[in-house]
Amino acid sequence: MGLIVQKFGGTSVGTVERIQNTAERIIEEIINENQVVVVVSAMGKTTDQLVSMAKQLSENPSKREMDMLLSTGEQVTISLLSMALAERGYDAVSFTGWQAGILTEEVHSNARIVDIQTEKIKHHLDSNQIVIVAGFQGVTVNGEITTLGRGGSDTTAVALAAALKADKCMIYTDVTGVYTSDPRYIPAARKLESISYDEMLELANLGAGVLHARAVEFAKNFQIPLEVCSSMVREPGTIIEEEVTVENNLIVRGVAFEKEITRITVFELEKGLQNLSGIFTALAEKNINVDIIIHNQAATENAYLSFSIKSEDLKETIEVLEGYQENRVFEHFEYETGLAKVSIIGSGMISNPGVAAQMFEALAAGNIRIKMVSTSEIKVSAVIDENEMVNAANILHKTFELDTVKEEIKN
Amino acid sequence: MGLIVQKFGGTSVGTVERIQNTAERIIEEIINENQVVVVVSAMGKTTDQLVSMAKQLSENPSKREMDMLLSTGEQVTISLLSMALAERGYDAVSFTGWQAGILTEEVHSNARIVDIQTEKIKHHLDSNQIVIVAGFQGVTVNGEITTLGRGGSDTTAVALAAALKADKCMIYTDVTGVYTSDPRYIPAARKLESISYDEMLELANLGAGVLHARAVEFAKNFQIPLEVCSSMVREPGTIIEEEVTVENNLIVRGVAFEKEITRITVFELEKGLQNLSGIFTALAEKNINVDIIIHNQAATENAYLSFSIKSEDLKETIEVLEGYQENRVFEHFEYETGLAKVSIIGSGMISNPGVAAQMFEALAAGNIRIKMVSTSEIKVSAVIDENEMVNAANILHKTFELDTVKEEIKN
Incomplete structure (x- = not known):
């Protein structure tokens, strides 16, 4: 008998029928003699409807x-969900964020969990009840309702799993697991049996929407094994845990890609870096996420700077830069839209220095021009033309042998 | 400068446009230099939609x-509503029942308020904020969410007015006030300038839906003046207060009526009353509301008993009675459906003993046969044929001179 936290997203509880299906998935764990804490999101379109009324x-x-409304x-x-379980003869009790003791910072719309007071949940688990907790929400010490921002229900589930010392946290979603790449574009993409926290973090940050980065970070910090699986299809999902699995020769574990990228290039920068940090501070204040930064600090008098942003942030970025231009911080700037970012991710890269070169060669062989590059210990990203994106991703998926299922060997 | 509690029902906040209109009504009181606490119900059809999902x-x-869901x-x-006020430049803050400190009994779906901890509301009023409180809901000392049952938002408003020692509690609704009778059936019905708590209580109990009896009781106990008025039409409503207004010669203040009444008659009762109370206890356990009871406890060996119920409760009532019949508590029972109840209400009746006789004479003159009668100090009810109901109500409305506007004299 173990303690399992199950998290069901908006699609899994989107209709009365889906809620009934979700109740069945919970009962399966009870029949397997587990204690179960369930975390759920809002029903499918509910959040959109509420936001629409607010915007009117x-x-x-x-x-x-907004937190009051969305919670x-x-x-x-x-x-x-509690009613659906009761109707099937299973004793369940539901709790809002504040009732479940989920304490957050005093920040609205994007609060971080600071503590979970688990006495009440433990009491009800000990009374053989299924405990159902509202995801995405918490309460401050002053009794203000807060929400946790994007991916908040995942974070609630992982945080509860950590606080309750659960054996596993299962994230039910509308896909059957974590894939080597997006199957909608990469026909050969296949489900991974397992993936490390760090690899999942890179995938999450690179736009693979299955899990939010903050939840993965939380799971890594508290070493909570996660399983991403489907709420509709009964098959094993993908386990996310510390690196305990070695795949034969598989250095790269996934290919991620993202379109609508714009590259900004600033020419004839003033000497010194003091004003450079000013630009990025100003962009951060506008919530503009700057991704890849290339800074050519040569021995010549002036330098140039390139960085990539999401194209949706272009208008505001231009406004910020024009403000700086008046101060003669730089001579002029240019931008190029219609770009995309393709990335390879894998923990094995750390000990395989040739991976980046192999990526560049493969893209060159496909006549794909690389415009910017960024690397970390476990990923390489390249900015290319948007209309080359899917082709590039397929080339990389094949180059790094992700197309063929390999036997995974557990340590 | 005073403190006003304004309560807006489901119709007044049923759409985004209505919420904007409601915001304007609140701002009018702020411009009049009042402090304002607002109590609101759920938007129009929301509760029905939630109940429908639960029933599925x-x-x-x-x-x-259900309390968790409906709240x-x-x-x-x-x-x-808070957003709508902020958009107009007015600082508002919203609170759920638990945040507003509305403590109730530990009963779900029909809890009574036991205490209101007003510190938080007072603090925000003192900070010149409009305080918006969720009606209909509260919290137990154990942090369980409760609801107050039918008319619960009215009760929240009156209870808050009492706890905050407000100068007035305004109940905004979809009619312009309390009428001498239902204008849909009685063309001559007119709005009352004022009415006493006791008269309003009788009206509420007799099916005049404008205010819930529990809220009126609360207002009477704490002597909170109520005003029932329209959220759409700007005109004075009806003041409900202790008897401070005397209308010239107006003994009867209102005519109420209700259809779908059934009369049950039980024949050849066993001697003694012990089993009689048993029948009514059994009916109460099934939530069957027994209204008029006529019990003929004559000197003869056996007695008979008549009582009236709502026709919708007939099936269950028959089941209860058949259970008792097996115990030979009585010989047999009969029922008559298709009846209605017509009532006259007025505090002036206490000192005018001829009012009931005048009512019976007027009905007799209209060839309307009375089947049952019940009286209190301030009302007389008669059960008649359903198809005579509207005719009877119009006759009584005219007989007691409610058709013509009379000058009201304030004490």
């Missing part, structure tokens, strides 16, 4: 009141 | 989980 009333509604979504789901 | 999942959902309705409204 206010262009820029207060974050406090109702999960509260609806927990009560309905 | 469970025939008989737990009351605890989200008002939480949506408070946040949207």
Whole structure:
């Protein structure tokens, strides 16, 4: 008998029928003699509907009141799911974030969990009840309702698993696991049996939407094994844990890609870096996420700087740069839209220095021009033309032998 | 400068446009230099939609989980209304029942308020904020979410007005006030300028849906003046207060009526009353509301008993009675459906003993046969044929001179 945290996302509880299906998935774990804590999101389209009403009333509604509004979504789901379980003869009890003791910082719309007071949940688990907790939400010490931002229900599930010392945290979603790449574009993509926290973090940051990076970080910090699996299809998902699995020769574990990237290049920078940090501070203040940065600090008098952003942030980025241009920090700037980023991810790269070169060669052989590059210990990203993206991803998927299933060997 | 509690029902906040209109009504009181606490219900059809989802999942959902589910309705409204006020430049803050300190008994679906901890609300009023509170809901000392049952938002508003020692509690609804009778059936019905708590209580109990009896009781106990008025039409409503207004010669203040009444008559009762109370206890356990009871306890060996119920409860009532019949408590029973109840209400009746006789004469003159009668100090009810109901109500409305506007004299 173990303690399992199960998390079901908006699609898995999107209709009354889906809620009934979700109840069945919970009962399976009870029949296997596990204690179960369930974390749920708002029903499918609920959040969008609530946001739409708010936007009709206010262009820029207060974050406090948005948290008040949106937190109702999960509260609806927990009560309905509890009823579905009761109807099947299983004793369940639902709790909102504040009732479950999920304490957060005093920040609205994107709060971090600071503590979970688990006494109440433990008491109800000990009374043989299924405990259902509203994801995405918490409460401050002053009794203010907060939400955890994007991927918040994943974070709630992992944080509860950590606080309760659960044996496993299962993330049910609309895909059957973590794939080597996006199967909608890469026909040969296949489900991974397991992946490390660090690899998953890179995948999450590179736009593989299956799990939010903050939840993976949390799981890594507390060493909570995660399993991503489907709420509809009964088959093993992908285990995310510390590196305990070695795949034969498989240095690269996944290929991620993202379109609508823009490259900005700033020419004839003033000498010195003091104003450079000013630009990035100003962009950060506007919530503009700068990704790859290339800075050519040569011996000549002036330098140039390139960085990539999401194309949706271009308008605001231009405004920030034009503000700096007036101060003669640089001579002029240019931008190139219609770009994409293709990345390879794998823990094995650390000990295989030739991986980046192999990637560049493969892309060159496919006549794909690389415009920017960025590397970390376990990933290499290249910015290319957007219309080459899917082709590049397929080339890389094949180059690094992700197309063929390999036997995985557990340590 | 005063403190006003404003309560807006489901119709007044049923759409985004209505919420904007409601915001304007609140701002009017702020411009009049009042402090304002607002209590709101769930948006129009929200509760029905939530109940429908619950019923799809469970025939008989737990009351605890129904409270969890339904309490989200008002939480949506408070946040949207707060946003609408902020958009107009007015500082508002919303609170759920538990945040507002509304403590109830540990009973689900029909809890009574036991205490209101007003510190938080007072603090925000003192900071010149409009305080918006979710009606209909509270919390137990153990942190369980409860709801207050039918008319719960009215009760929240009156209880808050009492706890905060407000100067007035305004109940905004879809009618412009309390009428001498239902204008849909009685063309001559007119709005009352004022009415006493006791008269309003009788009206509420007799099916005049504008205010819930529990809220009126609360207002009477704490002597909170209520005003019932329209959220759409700007005109004075009806003041409900202790008897401070005397209308010239107006003994009867209102005519109420209700159809779908059934009369049950039980024949040849066993001697003694012990089993009689048993019948009514059994009916109460089934939540069957028995209204008028006529018991003929004559000197003869056996007695008979008549009582009236709502026709919708007939099936269950027959089941209860058939259970008793097996115990030979009585010989047999009969029932007559298709009846209605017509009532006259007025505090002035206490000192005018001829009012009931005048009512019976007027009905007799209209060839309307009375089947049952019940009286209190301030009302007389008669059960008649359903197809005579509207005719009878119009006759009584005219007989007691409610058709013509009379000058009201304030003491």
